[in-house]
Amino acid sequence: MEDLQQLLAPLLRGTVVTVQLALMSMVFGAILSFAAGIGKLSGNWLIRWLSVVYIEVFRGTSLLVQMFWLFFALPLIGITLDPYVAGVAALSLNIGAYGAEVVRGAIQAVPVGQYEAATAVNFGKRYALWNVILPQALVEMMPPFGNLVVQNLKDTALVSLITLTDLTFAAQTVRNLTHESIPAFTATLIIYFVLAMILVTGMRWLERFVARKVGVAQARARG
Protein backbone atom coordinates (compact mmCIF):
# COMPACT_ATOMS: atom_id res chain seq x y z
CA MET A 1 0.00 0.00 0.00
CA GLU A 2 2.82 2.36 0.87
CA ASP A 3 4.54 1.31 -2.35
CA LEU A 4 1.50 2.31 -4.32
CA GLN A 5 1.35 5.68 -2.61
CA GLN A 6 5.02 6.27 -3.26
CA LEU A 7 4.32 5.55 -6.90
CA LEU A 8 1.07 7.40 -7.37
CA ALA A 9 1.50 10.60 -5.32
CA PRO A 10 4.29 12.11 -7.48
CA LEU A 11 2.61 10.90 -10.67
CA LEU A 12 -0.66 12.58 -9.72
CA ARG A 13 1.17 15.84 -8.91
CA GLY A 14 2.83 15.59 -12.31
CA THR A 15 -0.53 14.91 -13.94
CA VAL A 16 -1.87 18.21 -12.57
CA VAL A 17 1.01 20.09 -14.22
CA THR A 18 0.52 18.19 -17.48
CA VAL A 19 -3.20 18.97 -17.53
CA GLN A 20 -2.55 22.65 -16.80
CA LEU A 21 0.02 22.87 -19.59
CA ALA A 22 -2.24 21.04 -22.03
CA LEU A 23 -5.23 23.27 -21.29
CA MET A 24 -3.26 26.50 -21.42
CA SER A 25 -1.50 25.70 -24.68
CA MET A 26 -4.85 24.53 -26.09
CA VAL A 27 -6.41 27.94 -25.43
CA PHE A 28 -3.43 29.99 -26.66
CA GLY A 29 -2.97 27.61 -29.57
CA ALA A 30 -6.61 28.05 -30.59
CA ILE A 31 -6.22 31.85 -30.54
CA LEU A 32 -3.05 31.61 -32.66
CA SER A 33 -4.77 29.17 -35.05
CA PHE A 34 -7.56 31.60 -35.84
CA ALA A 35 -5.24 34.62 -35.98
CA ALA A 36 -2.77 33.00 -38.39
CA GLY A 37 -5.35 30.95 -40.30
CA ILE A 38 -7.50 34.01 -41.06
CA GLY A 39 -4.32 36.10 -41.45
CA LYS A 40 -3.08 33.83 -44.22
CA LEU A 41 -6.22 34.69 -46.23
CA SER A 42 -6.00 38.42 -45.45
CA GLY A 43 -5.98 41.02 -48.22
CA ASN A 44 -3.16 42.86 -46.44
CA TRP A 45 0.16 41.48 -47.75
CA LEU A 46 2.05 42.13 -44.49
CA ILE A 47 -0.45 40.17 -42.38
CA ARG A 48 -0.54 37.39 -44.99
CA TRP A 49 3.24 37.22 -45.16
CA LEU A 50 3.66 37.18 -41.38
CA SER A 51 1.11 34.39 -41.05
CA VAL A 52 2.80 32.30 -43.74
CA VAL A 53 6.25 32.70 -42.17
CA TYR A 54 4.91 31.83 -38.71
CA ILE A 55 3.08 28.74 -39.98
CA GLU A 56 5.99 27.46 -42.09
CA VAL A 57 8.65 27.99 -39.42
CA PHE A 58 6.71 26.34 -36.62
CA ARG A 59 5.42 23.47 -38.75
CA GLY A 60 8.77 23.00 -40.42
CA THR A 61 10.96 22.58 -37.34
CA SER A 62 10.76 20.18 -34.41
CA LEU A 63 8.81 21.20 -31.35
CA LEU A 64 11.75 20.16 -29.18
CA VAL A 65 14.10 22.43 -31.15
CA GLN A 66 11.63 25.30 -30.69
CA MET A 67 11.40 24.59 -26.98
CA PHE A 68 15.18 24.41 -26.54
CA TRP A 69 15.55 27.54 -28.61
CA LEU A 70 13.17 29.49 -26.36
CA PHE A 71 14.74 28.04 -23.22
CA PHE A 72 18.48 27.89 -23.98
CA ALA A 73 19.09 30.25 -26.89
CA LEU A 74 16.94 33.27 -26.03
CA PRO A 75 18.73 34.03 -22.70
CA LEU A 76 21.92 34.60 -24.69
CA ILE A 77 20.35 37.55 -26.46
CA GLY A 78 19.04 38.88 -23.15
CA ILE A 79 15.58 37.32 -22.95
CA THR A 80 15.24 34.83 -20.12
CA LEU A 81 11.99 32.91 -19.94
CA ASP A 82 10.76 30.95 -16.97
CA PRO A 83 10.67 27.26 -17.97
CA TYR A 84 6.92 27.24 -17.53
CA VAL A 85 6.51 30.24 -19.83
CA ALA A 86 8.94 28.78 -22.38
CA GLY A 87 7.06 25.46 -22.29
CA VAL A 88 3.61 26.97 -22.75
CA ALA A 89 4.92 29.36 -25.42
CA ALA A 90 6.58 26.60 -27.44
CA LEU A 91 3.56 24.27 -27.17
CA SER A 92 1.08 27.03 -28.11
CA LEU A 93 3.16 28.38 -31.00
CA ASN A 94 3.68 24.87 -32.37
CA ILE A 95 0.10 23.62 -32.15
CA GLY A 96 -1.16 27.05 -33.27
CA ALA A 97 0.75 26.70 -36.54
CA TYR A 98 -0.86 23.31 -37.22
CA GLY A 99 -4.25 24.68 -36.19
CA ALA A 100 -3.84 27.65 -38.52
CA GLU A 101 -3.71 25.33 -41.52
CA VAL A 102 -6.91 23.64 -40.29
CA VAL A 103 -8.65 27.02 -39.95
CA ARG A 104 -7.47 28.15 -43.38
CA GLY A 105 -8.54 24.88 -45.01
CA ALA A 106 -11.96 24.96 -43.39
CA ILE A 107 -12.59 28.58 -44.41
CA GLN A 108 -11.60 27.81 -47.98
CA ALA A 109 -13.88 24.76 -47.98
CA VAL A 110 -16.96 26.93 -47.41
CA PRO A 111 -18.77 27.00 -50.78
CA VAL A 112 -18.08 30.15 -52.78
CA GLY A 113 -21.83 30.74 -53.09
CA GLN A 114 -21.88 31.63 -49.41
CA TYR A 115 -19.48 34.54 -50.02
CA GLU A 116 -21.51 35.63 -53.04
CA ALA A 117 -24.77 35.45 -51.10
CA ALA A 118 -23.23 37.47 -48.25
CA THR A 119 -22.12 40.12 -50.73
CA ALA A 120 -25.51 40.07 -52.44
CA VAL A 121 -27.33 40.90 -49.19
CA ASN A 122 -24.81 43.68 -48.65
CA PHE A 123 -22.98 42.24 -45.61
CA GLY A 124 -19.66 43.86 -44.81
CA LYS A 125 -16.55 41.71 -45.19
CA ARG A 126 -15.99 41.37 -41.46
CA TYR A 127 -19.66 40.74 -40.74
CA ALA A 128 -19.80 38.04 -43.42
CA LEU A 129 -16.66 36.37 -42.06
CA TRP A 130 -17.91 36.18 -38.48
CA ASN A 131 -21.59 35.48 -39.12
CA VAL A 132 -21.66 33.48 -42.33
CA ILE A 133 -18.30 31.91 -43.12
CA LEU A 134 -16.70 31.08 -39.75
CA PRO A 135 -19.75 29.34 -38.21
CA GLN A 136 -19.89 26.95 -41.16
CA ALA A 137 -16.12 26.53 -41.25
CA LEU A 138 -16.08 25.79 -37.51
CA VAL A 139 -18.05 22.58 -38.06
CA GLU A 140 -15.41 21.39 -40.52
CA MET A 141 -12.59 22.34 -38.15
CA MET A 142 -13.77 20.26 -35.22
CA PRO A 143 -12.60 16.75 -36.28
CA PRO A 144 -9.02 17.85 -37.14
CA PHE A 145 -8.98 19.98 -33.99
CA GLY A 146 -9.77 16.80 -32.06
CA ASN A 147 -6.58 15.21 -33.41
CA LEU A 148 -4.53 18.30 -32.63
CA VAL A 149 -5.76 18.40 -29.03
CA VAL A 150 -4.44 14.86 -28.47
CA GLN A 151 -1.25 15.74 -30.32
CA ASN A 152 -0.85 18.72 -27.99
CA LEU A 153 -1.35 16.56 -24.90
CA LYS A 154 1.34 14.15 -26.09
CA ASP A 155 3.63 17.07 -26.89
CA THR A 156 3.47 18.34 -23.31
CA ALA A 157 5.74 15.41 -22.34
CA LEU A 158 8.65 17.31 -23.89
CA VAL A 159 8.54 20.04 -21.22
CA SER A 160 10.18 17.52 -18.87
CA LEU A 161 13.35 18.12 -20.92
CA ILE A 162 13.38 21.80 -19.96
CA THR A 163 13.16 20.97 -16.21
CA LEU A 164 9.37 21.25 -15.77
CA THR A 165 7.97 18.72 -13.29
CA ASP A 166 5.18 17.33 -15.45
CA LEU A 167 3.93 13.73 -15.59
CA THR A 168 6.90 12.50 -17.64
CA PHE A 169 9.34 14.18 -15.25
CA ALA A 170 7.48 12.56 -12.34
CA ALA A 171 7.89 9.16 -14.01
CA GLN A 172 11.64 9.69 -14.02
CA THR A 173 11.55 10.79 -10.37
CA VAL A 174 9.57 7.72 -9.34
CA ARG A 175 11.95 5.51 -11.27
CA ASN A 176 14.92 6.97 -9.44
CA LEU A 177 13.09 6.68 -6.12
CA THR A 178 11.88 3.09 -6.47
CA HIS A 179 14.69 1.79 -8.72
CA GLU A 180 11.99 0.13 -10.78
CA SER A 181 11.13 1.15 -14.31
CA ILE A 182 8.14 -1.00 -15.19
CA PRO A 183 5.55 0.31 -12.69
CA ALA A 184 6.60 3.95 -13.10
CA PHE A 185 6.45 4.04 -16.88
CA THR A 186 3.48 1.71 -17.23
CA ALA A 187 1.41 3.85 -14.85
CA THR A 188 2.53 6.97 -16.70
CA LEU A 189 1.55 5.59 -20.11
CA ILE A 190 -1.85 4.59 -18.73
CA ILE A 191 -2.44 8.05 -17.25
CA TYR A 192 -1.59 9.71 -20.59
CA PHE A 193 -3.89 7.28 -22.39
CA VAL A 194 -6.77 8.02 -20.02
CA LEU A 195 -6.22 11.77 -20.39
CA ALA A 196 -6.21 11.38 -24.18
CA MET A 197 -9.44 9.38 -24.08
CA ILE A 198 -11.07 12.09 -21.95
CA LEU A 199 -9.97 14.71 -24.46
CA VAL A 200 -11.23 12.63 -27.39
CA THR A 201 -14.63 12.18 -25.71
CA GLY A 202 -14.78 15.90 -24.85
CA MET A 203 -13.93 16.94 -28.39
CA ARG A 204 -16.55 14.56 -29.85
CA TRP A 205 -19.13 16.16 -27.61
CA LEU A 206 -17.97 19.64 -28.61
CA GLU A 207 -18.08 18.61 -32.25
CA ARG A 208 -21.74 17.61 -31.95
CA PHE A 209 -22.50 20.71 -29.89
CA VAL A 210 -21.01 23.02 -32.53
CA ALA A 211 -22.78 21.22 -35.36
CA ARG A 212 -26.10 21.53 -33.54
CA LYS A 213 -25.53 25.20 -32.69
CA VAL A 214 -24.67 26.09 -36.23
CA GLY A 215 -27.67 24.14 -37.43
CA VAL A 216 -25.94 22.34 -40.23
CA ALA A 217 -26.03 18.95 -38.56
CA GLN A 218 -29.12 17.98 -40.47
CA ALA A 219 -27.75 19.38 -43.70
CA ARG A 220 -24.60 17.30 -43.28
CA ALA A 221 -26.56 14.18 -42.45
CA ARG A 222 -28.53 14.68 -45.65
CA GLY A 223 -25.19 15.02 -47.47
Added chain:
Amino acid sequence: MLFGIRWDTSTDLNFAISIFPILLRGLVVTLQATALGFAIALVLGLILAILRMAPYRLISWPVAFFLEFTRNTPLLVQLYFLYFVLPDFGIVFPAFLTGAIALGLQYCGYTAEVYRAGIEAVPRGQWEASRALNMSAVLTFRDVIIPQAIPRVVPALGNYLVSMLKDTAILSAVTVMEMLNVAQIIGQRTFRYFVPLTMVGGMFLVMTIISAGLVRFVEKRLPKAGIPLR
Protein backbone atom coordinates in the same frame (compact mmCIF):
# COMPACT_ATOMS: atom_id res chain seq x y z
CA MET B 1 36.05 19.83 -30.25
CA LEU B 2 33.61 17.12 -31.23
CA PHE B 3 34.10 14.18 -33.61
CA GLY B 4 37.68 15.46 -33.96
CA ILE B 5 36.48 18.74 -35.48
CA ARG B 6 37.52 21.98 -33.77
CA TRP B 7 35.36 25.05 -33.46
CA ASP B 8 36.35 28.66 -33.79
CA THR B 9 34.64 30.96 -31.31
CA SER B 10 36.18 34.24 -32.49
CA THR B 11 33.00 35.52 -34.15
CA ASP B 12 29.47 34.19 -34.54
CA LEU B 13 29.98 33.67 -38.25
CA ASN B 14 33.26 31.77 -37.81
CA PHE B 15 31.62 29.73 -35.07
CA ALA B 16 28.69 28.88 -37.32
CA ILE B 17 30.98 27.87 -40.18
CA SER B 18 33.22 25.77 -37.93
CA ILE B 19 30.37 23.81 -36.30
CA PHE B 20 28.48 23.17 -39.54
CA PRO B 21 30.43 19.97 -40.39
CA ILE B 22 29.82 18.74 -36.82
CA LEU B 23 26.08 19.34 -37.16
CA LEU B 24 26.15 17.49 -40.47
CA ARG B 25 27.38 14.41 -38.58
CA GLY B 26 24.28 14.75 -36.43
CA LEU B 27 22.15 15.19 -39.53
CA VAL B 28 23.35 11.82 -40.84
CA VAL B 29 22.18 10.14 -37.62
CA THR B 30 18.86 12.03 -37.85
CA LEU B 31 18.31 10.71 -41.37
CA GLN B 32 19.36 7.16 -40.41
CA ALA B 33 16.97 7.14 -37.45
CA THR B 34 14.16 8.43 -39.70
CA ALA B 35 14.86 5.77 -42.33
CA LEU B 36 14.98 2.87 -39.87
CA GLY B 37 12.06 4.16 -37.80
CA PHE B 38 9.92 4.63 -40.89
CA ALA B 39 10.79 1.19 -42.25
CA ILE B 40 9.66 -0.31 -38.92
CA ALA B 41 6.47 1.77 -38.96
CA LEU B 42 5.65 0.71 -42.54
CA VAL B 43 6.12 -3.01 -41.92
CA LEU B 44 4.72 -3.19 -38.39
CA GLY B 45 1.79 -0.99 -39.39
CA LEU B 46 0.96 -3.30 -42.30
CA ILE B 47 1.12 -6.43 -40.17
CA LEU B 48 -1.04 -4.86 -37.46
CA ALA B 49 -3.51 -3.43 -40.00
CA ILE B 50 -4.02 -6.93 -41.41
CA LEU B 51 -4.33 -8.51 -37.95
CA ARG B 52 -6.78 -5.74 -37.04
CA MET B 53 -9.04 -6.97 -39.84
CA ALA B 54 -8.84 -10.58 -38.66
CA PRO B 55 -12.24 -12.25 -38.30
CA TYR B 56 -11.36 -13.41 -34.76
CA ARG B 57 -12.00 -10.89 -31.98
CA LEU B 58 -9.35 -12.58 -29.87
CA ILE B 59 -6.82 -11.19 -32.37
CA SER B 60 -8.47 -8.05 -33.71
CA TRP B 61 -9.43 -6.48 -30.37
CA PRO B 62 -6.04 -6.59 -28.63
CA VAL B 63 -4.42 -5.32 -31.84
CA ALA B 64 -6.95 -2.47 -32.06
CA PHE B 65 -6.27 -1.57 -28.44
CA PHE B 66 -2.50 -1.67 -28.96
CA LEU B 67 -2.77 0.65 -31.98
CA GLU B 68 -5.03 3.04 -30.08
CA PHE B 69 -2.67 2.98 -27.11
CA THR B 70 0.54 3.70 -29.03
CA ARG B 71 -1.17 6.48 -30.96
CA ASN B 72 -2.49 8.20 -27.85
CA THR B 73 0.59 8.18 -25.60
CA PRO B 74 3.66 10.41 -25.95
CA LEU B 75 6.64 9.26 -27.99
CA LEU B 76 9.01 10.44 -25.25
CA VAL B 77 7.40 8.19 -22.63
CA GLN B 78 7.33 5.22 -25.02
CA LEU B 79 11.00 5.88 -25.67
CA TYR B 80 11.81 5.94 -21.94
CA PHE B 81 9.75 2.79 -21.49
CA LEU B 82 11.81 0.91 -24.08
CA TYR B 83 15.07 2.45 -22.96
CA PHE B 84 14.68 1.68 -19.25
CA VAL B 85 12.35 -1.32 -19.19
CA LEU B 86 13.82 -3.57 -21.90
CA PRO B 87 17.16 -3.94 -20.06
CA ASP B 88 15.15 -5.27 -17.07
CA PHE B 89 14.33 -8.24 -19.30
CA GLY B 90 17.92 -8.60 -20.36
CA ILE B 91 17.33 -6.97 -23.75
CA VAL B 92 20.00 -4.32 -24.24
CA PHE B 93 19.93 -2.40 -27.51
CA PRO B 94 22.12 0.54 -28.43
CA ALA B 95 20.31 3.87 -27.86
CA PHE B 96 20.00 4.43 -31.61
CA LEU B 97 18.16 1.15 -32.17
CA THR B 98 15.89 1.74 -29.16
CA GLY B 99 15.12 5.19 -30.58
CA ALA B 100 14.29 3.85 -34.03
CA ILE B 101 12.04 1.16 -32.52
CA ALA B 102 10.23 3.81 -30.43
CA LEU B 103 9.66 5.91 -33.57
CA GLY B 104 8.38 2.84 -35.39
CA LEU B 105 6.03 1.95 -32.52
CA GLN B 106 4.63 5.46 -32.20
CA TYR B 107 3.98 5.67 -35.93
CA CYS B 108 2.73 2.13 -36.61
CA GLY B 109 -0.63 3.23 -35.19
CA TYR B 110 -0.79 5.96 -37.81
CA THR B 111 0.45 3.85 -40.73
CA ALA B 112 -1.96 1.05 -39.83
CA GLU B 113 -4.80 3.57 -39.94
CA VAL B 114 -3.59 4.84 -43.34
CA TYR B 115 -3.51 1.28 -44.75
CA ARG B 116 -6.99 0.56 -43.40
CA ALA B 117 -8.42 3.76 -44.86
CA GLY B 118 -6.64 3.10 -48.17
CA ILE B 119 -8.03 -0.41 -48.46
CA GLU B 120 -11.52 0.62 -47.41
CA ALA B 121 -11.48 3.43 -49.98
CA VAL B 122 -11.33 0.84 -52.78
CA PRO B 123 -14.96 0.53 -53.97
CA ARG B 124 -16.87 -2.54 -52.80
CA GLY B 125 -17.67 -3.41 -56.39
CA GLN B 126 -14.03 -4.34 -56.89
CA TRP B 127 -14.34 -7.06 -54.24
CA GLU B 128 -17.59 -8.29 -55.72
CA ALA B 129 -16.17 -8.31 -59.23
CA SER B 130 -13.14 -10.33 -58.07
CA ARG B 131 -15.45 -12.76 -56.35
CA ALA B 132 -17.54 -13.06 -59.46
CA LEU B 133 -14.36 -13.92 -61.38
CA ASN B 134 -13.66 -16.62 -58.79
CA MET B 135 -10.44 -15.03 -57.55
CA SER B 136 -9.11 -16.11 -54.17
CA ALA B 137 -8.82 -13.59 -51.30
CA VAL B 138 -5.02 -13.52 -51.61
CA LEU B 139 -5.19 -12.95 -55.35
CA THR B 140 -7.82 -10.24 -54.90
CA PHE B 141 -5.61 -8.45 -52.40
CA ARG B 142 -2.51 -8.71 -54.53
CA ASP B 143 -3.88 -7.95 -57.96
CA VAL B 144 -6.94 -5.80 -57.33
CA ILE B 145 -7.10 -4.12 -53.94
CA ILE B 146 -3.51 -3.24 -53.08
CA PRO B 147 -2.62 -1.82 -56.53
CA GLN B 148 -5.58 0.56 -56.22
CA ALA B 149 -4.90 1.35 -52.57
CA ILE B 150 -1.28 2.43 -53.16
CA PRO B 151 -2.02 5.84 -54.76
CA ARG B 152 -4.43 6.60 -51.92
CA VAL B 153 -1.96 5.56 -49.23
CA VAL B 154 1.32 7.12 -50.41
CA PRO B 155 0.56 10.84 -49.81
CA ALA B 156 -0.62 10.19 -46.24
CA LEU B 157 2.42 8.03 -45.52
CA GLY B 158 4.62 10.79 -46.93
CA ASN B 159 3.20 13.29 -44.47
CA TYR B 160 3.98 10.94 -41.59
CA LEU B 161 7.53 10.54 -42.90
CA VAL B 162 8.02 14.32 -42.69
CA SER B 163 6.47 14.31 -39.25
CA MET B 164 8.76 11.52 -38.08
CA LEU B 165 11.80 13.36 -39.37
CA LYS B 166 10.96 16.19 -36.96
CA ASP B 167 10.25 13.79 -34.09
CA THR B 168 13.74 12.27 -34.28
CA ALA B 169 14.89 15.29 -32.23
CA ILE B 170 13.23 13.57 -29.25
CA LEU B 171 15.81 10.76 -29.44
CA SER B 172 18.31 13.24 -28.00
CA ALA B 173 16.65 12.51 -24.63
CA VAL B 174 18.25 9.04 -24.60
CA THR B 175 21.74 10.13 -25.73
CA VAL B 176 21.32 9.41 -29.45
CA MET B 177 23.80 11.73 -31.20
CA GLU B 178 21.36 13.22 -33.66
CA MET B 179 21.40 16.86 -34.75
CA LEU B 180 19.74 18.45 -31.72
CA ASN B 181 21.89 16.50 -29.26
CA VAL B 182 25.04 17.53 -31.11
CA ALA B 183 23.92 21.17 -30.95
CA GLN B 184 23.20 20.81 -27.23
CA ILE B 185 26.68 19.40 -26.56
CA ILE B 186 28.29 22.22 -28.51
CA GLY B 187 26.18 24.64 -26.45
CA GLN B 188 27.22 23.06 -23.16
CA ARG B 189 30.90 23.13 -24.02
CA THR B 190 31.05 26.65 -25.43
CA PHE B 191 28.19 28.29 -23.49
CA ARG B 192 26.91 29.41 -26.87
CA TYR B 193 23.49 27.94 -27.51
CA PHE B 194 22.09 30.55 -29.80
CA VAL B 195 24.06 29.77 -32.95
CA PRO B 196 23.94 25.94 -32.91
CA LEU B 197 20.26 25.75 -31.93
CA THR B 198 19.26 28.30 -34.56
CA MET B 199 21.26 26.38 -37.16
CA VAL B 200 19.53 23.13 -36.21
CA GLY B 201 16.16 24.87 -36.55
CA GLY B 202 17.20 26.11 -39.97
CA MET B 203 18.44 22.68 -41.06
CA PHE B 204 15.18 21.05 -39.96
CA LEU B 205 13.26 23.68 -41.90
CA VAL B 206 15.26 23.04 -45.06
CA MET B 207 14.84 19.28 -44.71
CA THR B 208 11.08 19.42 -44.13
CA ILE B 209 10.63 21.80 -47.08
CA ILE B 210 12.63 19.46 -49.33
CA SER B 211 10.90 16.30 -48.14
CA ALA B 212 7.44 17.88 -48.31
CA GLY B 213 8.25 18.94 -51.88
CA LEU B 214 9.34 15.37 -52.69
CA VAL B 215 6.13 13.95 -51.25
CA ARG B 216 4.08 16.34 -53.40
CA PHE B 217 6.16 15.45 -56.46
CA VAL B 218 5.63 11.71 -55.96
CA GLU B 219 1.95 12.29 -55.24
CA LYS B 220 1.51 14.04 -58.59
CA ARG B 221 3.39 11.34 -60.48
CA LEU B 222 1.37 8.44 -59.08
CA PRO B 223 -1.04 6.89 -61.57
CA LYS B 224 -4.44 7.44 -59.99
CA ALA B 225 -5.83 4.20 -61.42
CA GLY B 226 -3.35 2.10 -59.46
CA ILE B 227 0.02 0.39 -59.59
CA PRO B 228 0.14 -3.28 -60.59
CA LEU B 229 2.33 -5.37 -58.32
CA ARG B 230 3.65 -7.47 -61.18
